Amino acid sequence: MPDMTGYAFPNDIHIGWTLMVVLYPYLTGLVAGAFICSSLYHVFGRKELAPIARISLVVSACFLAVAPLPLLIHLGHPERAFNVLITPNFESAMAGFGIVFGLYLVLVMLEIYFVFRKDIILRARRSRGPLRWILAAVALFTYDISEEALAVDEKIVRVLAGVGIPAACLLHGYVGFIFGALKSNPWWSTPLMPIIFLFSAVVSGIALLIVLYQIAMRFRGTPIDQNCLRSMAGWLWLFLIVTFSLEMLEVITLAYERSEEWEVIGYLLSHQLSFSFISVQVVAGSLIPLILLMVVVLMSGHMKAPLLNMLTFVASGLLLMQVFSMRWNVVIGGQMFSKSLRGFRLDYVPEFFEKEGTAVAIVICIVPFLLLLVADRLLPLWSQADAKAHQDESS
Template sequence: MIEAVGPTLPNHIVEWTVLIVTYPFFTGIVAGATVVSALVYLFGLKKLEQMERVGHFLAIALMLVAPLAPMFDLTMPARAFKVPFYPNPSSPIILFFILWTILLIVMFLKSYFLFRRDFVERAKEGGLFGSIANFLTFGAKNINPEEDDKKVKFWATVSIPVAMFFHAYVGFLMSAMHSMPLWGTSILLLVFLISAVVSGIGAVLLLYVIGQRMLGEEVKPEELKVPVLVMSAFAGFDLFVLFIEYVSEWYWNTAEWPLIAMAIKANLLAYLIEVLGLFFVLIGGFSGLRNSVGGITLLSVVSLIAVYAARWTMVIPAQMIDKGHRGIVYPHIKLVGREGISEVIALFFLVFFLFFLFVSIAGYKSAHQHKEVA
């Protein structure tokens, strides 16, 4: 369907919809979760170690599931497996594969040293998960905690820039498309990174609170003060950069602005959710909400909803502008089938399945935490 200024026919369709909206949402959480790692391993906030552990489980699950979103978007998904075997240096997809592979290797190396003590202890319990844990020790049963902690810190430090670059690559690709109003700006990359911090910290906070509640453990809001403040500060920074982006779009694309305004109007609900959600996180993080578990949970949920809406406003409106600059084309969102909402729901379920699988194998709490409780 096209809303036209004059007599015209649509000359394109909106190719990227909910799956491509979900992909940068997933990779953004991965990048944002590394900020929690930075707070623990670079800034020495050891009281957030359990929260960082939860974030690491989530980041690995998302890293494994995220590539399925663009793969399902393909007409022939099986062709994605040709990328590593028939690399084309001129194709941007090969750089994506290289970055994804490097980040996955770094995260698995961090996982090995982070969870090795847990695998050794879990292997003694026997059973299915004990056997898996025994295999994951790779025969290294002699543990040196201090040496392992140094290696965890090293790989956690390496993962931070790699994860940020991996996520920013999506914004880089979009900003390289100068023929698309709303995309042809270098600010887009910065918007992706800033909002990633908001959603990443929000997702880790939410899962941490849920995990503690499920185990009957106490959640101390004062211990979560720093990540909540960081999340809120980045929400404010995101609003500022978004303002700069759209002012620059208005300045540089004056001729296309009526079409841009039409695309914004067509997605007004998503824009309102994004802006009001980020503003709520900004204000709420510096108010009394951060002093209660319910308030922190609410801020986390709103941050995820706002950033998912932000991914929508980044991906969809630019594609709606008719290539003949005569109107806008509306996307066709299906409930079931290729590029359908059902596929997105399935990806979310797969993420949570892998998350709980990793928790079952390595344990929600580390081995030394269990000893402290005992």
């Protein structure tokens, strides 16, 4: 039996939504964030983001592929998971999950297809054996890479990316809604929840791309495109300001109202979550990156590129941690107190080796990177220049 303080309803001492349920919104956040980052290039014409326009889409797809895993592991009866699609109860906020997820998956895959169609064809042409056939089938046996055909591709990508933005918002806002729409839990029940989830998703997506971009360029020995990185840092800063303001506004409003809920939430934040909320999410995860990115954005003219790169890298790493801690504080924090609003669990640490434990979470987080490595073998993920290199290699 866990250590408790105060009075908790007897069924409330269990943590029902575990680390896996923390992981799911984190992964979909990365999906939505990376996608929106790619849309900045495809839809809003931020040409300086060209170096990461392709990889961001593929990152989105790789994380999307593993996103349902933690949920399936969490379910008591994963074999019945498809019932959500077959016999949905549309009154439930969760029932639309399959539809939203499925639509988004189709959209991302289609966009990836049209972005990489030319490269798929080029790769098919220079491949031998089964791979050639597979790639040819993926290209629908049409090897048309004339300028007109590519222009059509580009148009389709623009439309898909345009539709993808609201879809990504829907996918992630929806996750926030699942929590925000529960009136039983004062820590979750706020209309701000979907918005906070959404903005922090974008933050985590951009931060991941910055980290990936810098590591990949170092391994490939390619110089970092400073314009691209500065632009990403700028966007990251902007989205962080919005996210952090919303997160703080929510807490400040609750504290100022001093309603019944605050008695619980105030205690929660200053005791059970004092480390993960105040130290990790607010100070190390938000305030420090906020300052670092401010320095990068406002003082880039006065500093050398390697220093700026490092500051951006550190800020992004901290932000990846911040968003994870935010998901943790919401999901686990919301279960650290009883609905009696009088009792608290003293702590919750997931076991390393258990069904929904830390080891499983780590493996799930590694899989998307392995998928990325596979994708990198098949297609030029990094930039147009990369694509050209692939092309030259094939000719």
